[in-house]
Amino acid sequence: ETGVTQSPTHLIKTRGQQVTLRCSSQSGHNTVSWYQQALGQGPQFIFQYYREEENGRGNFPPRFSGLQFPNYSSELNVNALELDDSALYLCASSRRDRKNYGYTFGSGTRLTVV
Amino acid sequence: DQQVKQNSPSLSVQEGRISILNCDYTNSMFDYFLWYKKYPAEGPTFLISISSIKDKNEDGRFTVFLNKSAKHLSLHIVPSQPGDSAVYFCAASGGSNYKLTFGKGTLLTVNP
Numbered sequence: 001e002t003g004v005t006q007s008p009t010h011l012i013k014t015r016g017q018q019v020t021l022r023c024s025s026q027s028g029h030n031t032v033s034w035y036q037q038a039l040g041q042g043p044q045f046i047f048q049y050y051r052e053e054e055n056g057r058g059n060f061p062p063r064f065s066g067l068q069f070p071n072y073s074s075e076l077n078v079n080a081l082e083l084d085d086s087a088l089y090l091c092a093s094s095r096r097d098r099k100n101y102g103y104t105f106g107s108g109t110r111l112t113v114v
Numbered sequence: 115d116q117q118v119k120q121n122s123p124s125l126s127v128q129e130g131r132i133s134i135l136n137c138d139y140t141n142s143m144f145d146y147f148l149w150y151k152k153y154p155a156e157g158p159t160f161l162i163s164i165s166s167i168k169d170k171n172e173d174g175r176f177t178v179f180l181n182k183s184a185k186h187l188s189l190h191i192v193p194s195q196p197g198d199s200a201v202y203f204c205a206a207s208g209g210s211n212y213k214l215t216f217g218k219g220t221l222l223t224v225n226p
Contacts, residue, residue, distance in 0.1 A: 004157070031212070042118070042203050042216030043158070056213055090157055094212070103214070105150075105157030 002027050004093050004106035012112045013081050019111060021076040023091030026104045031055075031096045032074040033103065034066060037088040049074055050096055078111075086113045117141045118206050120217035128225055133191040135220050137204030140185065144206040148214070149178060149189045152201045161202075162189070194224045 005024045013019050025032050031050045035043035045058035049068035063079040072093070078085055088110050092103035119138045127133045135149075145166040150158035164171040164178045164187070171178050177190045191198055204217040 033212070033214075035214075035216075040218065042120075042205075042218045043214075045213045045215070048212060058213065092157075096212075102160045102163070105159070107155065107157045 004091055004104050006089075006091050006106035006109050008109060009107070010110045010112075012114060015081055015083060015113055017081050018077065018079045019081060021078075021089050021091075021109045021111070023074045023076070023093075023106060025072045025074065025091075025093030029093035029095055029104065030072055031094045032068055032072065033092045033094070034074070034076045035090040035092065036060075037090060037108070038084075039087070043090055046076070081113045083113050086111060115140075116217075117144075118204055118215050118217040120202075120204055120220050122220050123218070124221040124223070126223045126225060127194050129196055130193045133189075133194045133198065133222055133224065135189040135191075135202050135204075135222065137187045137189075137217055138185060139187075139206050141206070141208065141215070142185075143208035144215075145209065146207045147178070147180060147187050148205045148207075149176075150203045150205060150216075151198075152203060152219070158203055191222075194222075196224050196226050198222060199224050 007022045033048040034046040037043040047057040052068045065077045067075045088108040090108045091106045094103045148163040149161040152158045162176045180187045201219045203219045205214040
């Protein structure tokens with residue numbers, strides 16, 4: 001059983017640029033959620049994808065967008081990067097019909113905006 | 115507005131003793147609570163959970179207690195081991211919303 005893999009592991013971007021982060025969900029999982037973890041904070045919910053559609057969104061502006069593909073992998077896109085976007089971005093996959101909320105998290109992508 | 119609060123940024127205990135990590139919440143709609151453990155350079159790992167219809171759930175060395183009237187939950191680790199040293203996050207969810215709301219975490223250090 002493969003876990004959740006994220007790429008890249010680290011990334012440095014310049015303010016105003018765009019970035020795409022990728023996530024492969026765990027085998028058997030059909031839902032992908034993205035979280036942002038700023039330094040010293042807990043993970044904050046960005047959005048969730050199920051059946052290739054956004055299914056819930058946190059308090060993040062529209063320049064944060066995503067995709068889910070038929071194989072349940074996902075992308076997080078951030079446009080017009082700001083310095084405050086520097087954070088660890090975590091992807092988590094789960095089974096929609098499992099109410100144990102046992103998300104499996106990836107190791108994250110560390111994004112630095114300079 | 116922080117709906118899930120972990121007021122202790124850090125906790126240090128001796129190996130073999132009990133570790134008690136606390137979490138408070140404000141949203142009455144939360145009906146499911148989880149604890150995650152996070153090592154550096156790794157993603158959070160699910161540890162244990164509890165539904166709001168229960169007041170206790172046990173899994174090996176880990177026990178979670180829920181006090182709904184106080185909107186408080188705690189994680190007990192007995193006995194604590196050096197390998198338990200990590201950041202522990204409390205998280206909550208409500209209704210059909212699968213979103214998890216996390217606290218800021220507590221760094222647990224278990225000294226040999």
